[in-house]
Amino acid sequence: MYKIKVGISACLLGAPVRYDGGHKRSVFCERELAEHFDFHPVCPEMAIGLGAPRPTIRLVRRDGQLRAEASNGAFDVTDQLIAFSEQKVRELHFISGYILCAKSPSCGMERVKVYGGAQGAAKEGVGLYARALMEAHPLLPVEEEGRLNDPILRENFVLRVFAYHDWQQLMGGGLSAARLIAFHSRYKYLVLSHAPEAYRALGRLLGRLKERSLVAVADEYIRGLMAALTRRANRKGHSNVLQHLQGYFKRRLTAGQRQELAETIHKYRVGLLPLLVPLTLIRHYLREHPNPYLEQQVYLNPHPETLKLRYSL
Structure with missing residues (x-):
């Protein structure tokens, strides 16, 4: 049976790619949508060489720029994430939709925490990969797994x-x-x-x-x-x-x-x-x-x- 190709954050299909070595399996995606969609899973953080488990990364505003840094300050992967994201999204001409993992500094579609402001963390960011995806494919249907509830x-x-x-x-x-x-x-x-x-x-x-x-x-x-x-x-x-x-x-x-x-x-x-x-x-x-x-x-x-x-x- 022909299935529509749809991009998805790899953790939503049960892949152990999160910072703690776990996943965020979506039953709706895995059991119901998979009957009709041929999922193309991507984990930007694993793709740039971060292992699992790993230190968490977060979005930080520094000198007017948004950076992706380890929460313990040990490393900065902004350039690597942007380079991967820009290359990857150019390859996704074959997909008809995308399901992203909420709150992620790489995949979050909206309301991702951004640190570094006077008020601490503000829920005003977009993940670096998600931003590149939506800018490259503005007509593509994109949604977060939590909102699909x-x-x-x-x-x-x-x-x-x-x-x-x-x-x-x-x-x-x-x-x-x-x-x-x-x-x-x-x-x-x-x-x-x-x-x-x-x-x-x-x-x-x-x-x-x-x-x-x-x-x-x-x-x-x-x-x-x-x-x-x-x-x-x-x-x-x-x-x-x-x-x-x-x-x-x-x-x-x-x-x-x-x-x-x-x-x-x-x-x-x-x-x-x-x-x-x-x-x-x-x-x-x-x-x-x-x-x-x-x-x-x-x-x-x-x-x-x-x-x-x-x-x-």
């Missing part, structure tokens, strides 16, 4: 990984105006659920395809798409899309079926039902009344059902 953040991250991989497949197969428009057609309702203004902006952008170069439009399109999907969809956004989908069935359903669907969407909107309930009903009606346009909508199946990511939304 939040069901909304978890679903949003996985959704973005599948969408970005889909885009990579499009580009790998050869960009054309027809393929770009077809791609957008499949993503319309997913974008609408996250950011209605982006839905309108992306539509206007593609309407100017004849006025601009295809490459420039595609570049602006994917930046707009990934920014839109980074915004987490809420009940209002999902309800808006569900009502749009409902409209495709109004001439096919009985009065009772239309009322049932409308009530189910309303109960979802006010928080009485999870998203999966109206979606399941819409999929049921779609099987009974096929509609090629709806069947291609990514919104209905943005990631494998076996991950159960929409059960608590």
Whole structure:
């Protein structure tokens, strides 16, 4: 089975690479995501020659510069970490997402402790490797393992990984105006659920395809798409899309079926039902009344059902 390639901090897969010789194994990553993702593990600290166990390193601000130093002051590995990070991230063109270890001076995505200020340690830093990764690949879906315990953040991250991989497949197969428009057609309702203004902006952008170069439009399109999907969809956004989908069935359903669907969407909107309930009903009606346009909508199946990511939304 083909799996999407995703980068990950090696300790999250159980590798004994942490400073104390231990790991931070993520059960969700190792057991559930591994069914669909082909993980590419990296430990920057081990890669530059630091063994395990080893003295801890931390970020220190000195003379306006951020340094990576041993907590006991025995050594400074800033230059080695930066050199490795810049080289490594240039090789990661094949991945579609990345899961980082939180709080790490090398891999932390945000709120990493920085020492050396008047107030002691401030949670204001980004790990040196994580910073290089996000600067080199600004569109890449990146998340920390701890935040994946939040069901909304978890679903949003996985959704973005599948969408970005889909885009990579499009580009790998050869960009054309027809393929770009077809791609957008499949993503319309997913974008609408996250950011209605982006839905309108992306539509206007593609309407100017004849006025601009295809490459420039595609570049602006994917930046707009990934920014839109980074915004987490809420009940209002999902309800808006569900009502749009409902409209495709109004001439096919009985009065009772239309009322049932409308009530189910309303109960979802006010928080009485999870998203999966109206979606399941819409999929049921779609099987009974096929509609090629709806069947291609990514919104209905943005990631494998076996991950159960929409059960608590």
